[in-house]
Amino acid sequence: MWKKLEPYKSSIILLTALVIGGAIGIYLPDFALTLKPIGQIFLNLLFMIIVPLVSVSVMSSIASMTDLKKLGKMLGIILVVSIMMAIIPAVSIVGLASIFDPAQGVTLELAKDFTAEAGKIDFASMLTTNDFVGLLSKSNILALIVMSIIAGIAIGQSGESGKKIADLLNSLNEVIMKVVSIIMVGAPVGLGAYFASTMASQDPELLVTFARAIGLFFAATAIYFVVGSTFYSWIGGGTNAVRAFWKNAFEPSATALGTCSSLGTLPVNIRAAKNMGIKDDIVDICLPLLANLNKGGVAMIAALKIVFIYAVLGLEFTPEVFFITIVISVLSAIIVGGVPGGAFLGEIFIVTSLGLPIECIPILVVIGAITDAPATMLNVVNDLNATQIVERFMKRGEKLETQSQTNLQQA
Structure with missing residues (x-):
């Protein structure tokens, strides 16, 4: 029994801490407010490591990818x-959430007034900074990712000199991951304390909105698993590909649900x-x-998460947003989700990119922890x-290339 629950160990511990923190916030609000500094210290530690974590991880990953230049296509x-x-899937869930509003009028009350400049998002400032020092701020994560990708490509194209830097980045990445693992030891206490202080001033009805949001995700997952997978398989090779997929998809799906790890499911996925x-x-x-x-x-x-947090904050979800x-x-899917050991990076990425209050982080963590298993299943399938x-388009490219060579020979 305990072995089966082992993949969920960290999620169970974290959720338990958040449930305890939420209960303390609701039933012992005065005491809960005194716990806020503990949670603030934990979040500050995460904020302090976020810049080196993102920059080094992205640069080292991109630099390694450029070794596949011969396989560029x-x-x-x-x-x-x-x-x-x-x-x-991102557009689909936004559409569903706009129809079935998970917040249902419940609003998150903040200790300080907060006003988002909805409709006035400066994309140039989000994607770039006017000074290198600006890249060292957690408020400019998108700009940091853009520059890290460019730097990673440059490193990969710099021959032997670039290889030395890539090796150094890989070693540095291991050290940073160790720092993250040390910080994460305090995650249950830190986030539990912060969630307690957040819930101390909230309407208990806010907890019901979690159930709505999570229920919406589970429903969307089931629909997307069946309809989306069938559609993608059809694109990949017609009805024969659809039959082949459904004949072999359940073992990787079950493994993903059991391990909550795309990499852990990789051997099963390769066999499938x-x-x-x-x-x-x-x-x-x-x-x-x-x-x-x-x-x-x-x-x-x-x-x-973004639609939900905008709803509970009472903010307008504009076309720009x-x-x-x-x-x-x-x-999040292509870069942030692939950062090893980057626990809570997704939540921090959302909050800092949109300029949302840090009180949102524990709330987003609750949603993320509960939906981890079905999200992993979707990743795997x-x-x-x-x-x-990919195979279909590679075959098409080979056919076109062969046909082109044949035409040249005939000419």
Whole structure:
């Protein structure tokens, strides 16, 4: 029994701490408010490590990817497919949330007045800064990611000199991950304390909104799992590909639900993909990359978190906010979700990118922890679908190339 629960250990501990914190906030509000400094210290520690964590992780990952220059075409297809398979679930969940509002009029009360400049988002300032020092602020995470990608590409294209820097970044990344693991020891206490202080001044009805949001995600997951996977498989090879997918998809799906890890499910996914008849060379290259890049479940829950928090804060969800929601969801799926050990990075990414109050972080963590398993399942099955699509486009490219060579020979 306990072995079966082992993959969920950290989530169970964290959720238990948050439940206890929420109960203290509701029933012992005066005491809960005294706990806020404990939670603030924990969040500040995370904020202090966020810049080196994101920059080093992204740079080292991109620098390593450039070793696949000979497979540039395949990598390009993988990136395009991953982006599209992040946009579709993100847009879908925003649409559902706009119809079935999970907040239902419940508003989060903040200790300080907060006003978001809805409709006045400065995209230039979000994606860039006018000074290098600006990249060292957690408030400029999007700009930091943009520059880290550019730097990673430059490192990968710099030959031997770049290789030395890439090796140094990999070593530095290991050290930063160790720092994160040390900080995360205090996660249950820190987040539990902060959630207690947040709930101390809230209407208990706010807890009901969690159930609505999570229920909405589970319903969307079930629909997307069936309809989305079937549609993607059809794109990847028609009705035969659909039959092959559903014949082999349940074992990886069950493994993903049990492990809550895309990487942990990778061996099972590779076997399933080969049983589906996908070429071995494509499977062996695509699936390891897709396990880090293609996270439709992450994109879906990131979009839902933003819609939910805007609803409970009583903020207007403008077209500009919708656009940046999709951008954040895609980046969460392709970059943030692939940062190893980057616990709570998604929540911090959302809050800092949109300039939301940090009181939102524990609330987003609750949603993220409960939806982790089904989100992972979507990530895994989407990897199989994406591999089918990549194989189809690679075959088409080979046919066009062969036909072109034949025409040249005939000429």
